Amino acid sequence: MASARMIGLSTVVPPHVIDQNDAAELAVTVFGGRGLRAEAVRSLFANSAIRQRASARPFDWYRSPHDWPDRNAAYLDAADDLFVEAASAAFTAAGIAGRDVGAVVTVSSTGIATPSLEARVGGRLGLASGVRRTPVFGLGCGGGVAGLALAERLARADPGRPVLMVALELCTLAFRPDEATKKNLVATALFGDGAAACVVVSDEGVRGPRIGFTAEHLWPDTLPIMGWEVDAKGFGVVLTVDLPPFVARRCGEAADAFLPAAGLSREAVGRFVCHPGGAKVLPALEACLGLAEGALTIEREVLAEFGNMSSPTALFVLDRVLARGVEGPLVLTALGPGFSAHFCRIDP
Numbered sequence: 001m002a003s004a005r006m007i008g009l010s011t012v013v014p015p016h017v018i019d020q021n022d023a024a025e026l027a028v029t030v031f032g033g034r035g036l037r038a039e040a041v042r043s044l045f046a047n048s049a050i051r052q053r054a055s056a057r058p059f060d061w062y063r064s065p066h067d068w069p070d071r072n073a074a075y076l077d078a079a080d081d082l083f084v085e086a087a088s089a090a091f092t093a094a095g096i097a098g099r100d101v102g103a104v105v106t107v108s109s110t111g112i113a114t115p116s117l118e119a120r121v122g123g124r125l126g127l128a129s130g131v132r133r134t135p136v137f138g139l140g141c142g143g144g145v146a147g148l149a150l151a152e153r154l155a156r157a158d159p160g161r162p163v164l165m166v167a168l169e170l171c172t173l174a175f176r177p178d179e180a181t182k183k184n185l186v187a188t189a190l191f192g193d194g195a196a197a198c199v200v201v202s203d204e205g206v207r208g209p210r211i212g213f214t215a216e217h218l219w220p221d222t223l224p225i226m227g228w229e230v231d232a233k234g235f236g237v238v239l240t241v242d243l244p245p246f247v248a249r250r251c252g253e254a255a256d257a258f259l260p261a262a263g264l265s266r267e268a269v270g271r272f273v274c275h276p277g278g279a280k281v282l283p284a285l286e287a288c289l290g291l292a293e294g295a296l297t298i299e300r301e302v303l304a305e306f307g308n309m310s311s312p313t314a315l316f317v318l319d320r321v322l323a324r325g326v327e328g329p330l331v332l333t334a335l336g337p338g339f340s341a342h343f344c345r346i347d348p
Helices: 020-031 038-046 059-063 068-094 117-125 140-157 182-190 243-261 281-288 297-306 313-324
Strands: 004-012 016-019 052-055 103-107 132-136 163-170 193-202 210-218 226-231 234-239 271-274 330-336 340-347
Touching: 004 068, 004 140, 004 313, 016 020, 020 038, 020 052, 020 059, 020 182, 038 182, 052 193, 052 297, 068 117, 068 163, 068 193, 068 234, 103 117, 103 140, 117 132, 117 163, 132 140, 140 163, 140 193, 140 210, 140 226, 140 313, 140 330, 140 340, 182 234, 193 313, 210 243, 243 281, 243 330, 243 340, 271 281, 271 313, 281 297, 297 313, 313 330
Parallel strands: 103 132, 103 163, 271 330
Antiparallel strands: 004 193, 004 210, 016 052, 163 193, 210 340, 226 234, 330 340
8 A cells, every 4th residue: 555645735824913022012911910010921922932923813803802702703714714725725736626635634723613614615625525524623732743644544545535634723812811810821922823734645656755654642641731721701721831841751751652663763763843832842842852952943933933823833844844855754743632742754
């Protein structure tokens, strides 16, 4: 059976850009006088390692409170267009049309769409009426890597039929001006919006990065580390300060289990390609993977330019790594709710 290969990869962001200094001043205005000192707020934003982020809505939208129906309506409005843009660019890169796609994997955890996003925009993309659809919710930051792994399995199950995988998140819509807490402030400084799309096919006649062994690791009793909590106003972030120390202490064990199963050793890896997470997560990743301090340069570039976009972020990093070239196999990895780690071997 032919291996599955990536024959088209695209990354897109919404049109609005939020400068991190402007976001800091908005946070000072919104949270000032409620237990969060202005100096501490500005310091947190300044030390986020983020210059700017893309957003689904203009900056002024975030100045006003919004309830859950408003937030989800904004998600649907922006997500449809962003999905089409990402998928269309991936089709162009792959040299295919929507009618050629046999299956679609849609990964998104920042809004609710029923019918799901690929059904909402299938006509605009020219998807066939018989296309198989798999919407995935709840994987958070790990969703891009997990979605690519799922697309690989679907492609190998139906050789010759391309599979489209889209990871799309509009994290900024979860901004909660009503919640003057440290974790909400961190989320306000960290998250951005974006989408990535990939076309995967199992066909001896195609060229492109080969997707090899994939795996997940779920740690028991770690649910409180990361996720969503939901109330009448929408999603609220669950994010513990224990995350970076946990990554530094425990994620190496998951990598060490994955590598031999993927036919690799740490020395044989050409590059680890990581979801950047945040400014404190990056050094923890370098420590647990045995990398030199500061080694994850492209991850830092993506974080600075786009923030943490949740599921598509790892694919933004992968796109840049592939464009610049690297010798040896890649290990694409991301961490997500559960608490979980996701891995994928990719041979350029």
